[in-house]
Amino acid sequence: MKYIYRLVYIVMPAAIAMAFLYAPPAEGLGESSRLLYFHVPLAWVSVLAFSISGVLSVLFLFTGNGERRELVHAAHNSAAIGLLFTVLATFSGSVWSKLSWGAYWNWDPRQTSIIVLMLVYIAYFSLESALRENPSRQRIVSAYLVFAMVTVPFFVFVVPRIFPSLHPDPVINADRQVHLESAMKISLMTAIAAFTLLYGYILNLANRVSAINEQKKGDLR
């Protein structure tokens, strides 16, 4: 399973080539529309990483009597990668916002959702630091991640639907259809697959580093 992430070596260059060479520019937006193939996958991975952190925390809390410490490390690593992708999604989104709407930031509901997701990640790492001396740290931070995960659907799906937004809904919308030309749709799906593989690849690496660190700590004891 872990070798499947090595497909990123092939899929990522293909996704980049398709974004610049295969996909046509969107009508009205011009060449700036190519940001779609980077911004949407980054935002997707931000939410995916957070959800996986939450699911791993649920597994840690409710299975194995809190003994499966590798799950906490994996949740931490996923959150760290998610934070990085959230920063990149926010940055790419603000550049696109400047090109499309004339301002880097205008508190559109979707912009607000991604910044709140970033705040949740920052809060998680702050809490982890504040609990460094506490022996129950892993259980408490896992509980916070699960709690925060429950609030994410309210941001990502509910709030932008209550308040009007300038943001387009190319992937998730009321019709449950992707409103894009077929070449754009294929490029977008390839980019999403590439970024998902990249996330899995980095997470796998980070988990291996965590396992080595744990082993070192065990040897020192």
Added chain:
Amino acid sequence: MVKTIIAHIKKDFRIEFRNRYAVSVSFSFAFTTTLAISLAAGGIPFSPQTHAVILWVIMFFTAMSGLAHIFVREEDRGTSLFLRLNSPALAVFTAKLLYNVLLFFVLQCMILPVYLFFMQLDVQSPLFFLGYVFLGGIALSSSLTILAAIVARAGARGALFPVISLPVSLPVLWVVIQGTSRSLGRAGFSSPGDMVFLLAFSGTITAVSYLLFEFVWHD
């Protein structure tokens, strides 16, 4: 179980009544902030949207200064270990949750008249205004209770509580500011969506808090 919960609530209110820490600190904060804004504004009328934002910023930081105290007090006095050994976690959490909801309701009842008086606020739809304020209060206090339990176990509590609470409370603040703004202006009550959102949020958060409290509470 019910008797234990009632006993806990009585104990918490008795302690609060003796030293009045949470009520006096939180109300003093809300009072001075309202006075400072009113003084700085110098009679300049604000739009309903601005009033809603100011009111809920005051409410949020009032909650920050008062609602964590219920668990922090137990940790500081060393009584949390006694509670862990003698009461089921479910009873402790239910008592603390009800206490926080009631405490924040009392604080809101004290803050609202002060705000309405000093900011010379004319509410167009009083019933919906109170509905949004109190439903928002329930949603805030129910989401902050489990976070108060988490913060009580950590260091640097004063700074940490707003950091971990803000992202989780933002959906409530966002919806309730819009609703309060509409009830203050001429738009009044447009759809039940906001209130359903607040109720759904409170219910979901309370259910998840019950599931997680055991992991936060016990060592």
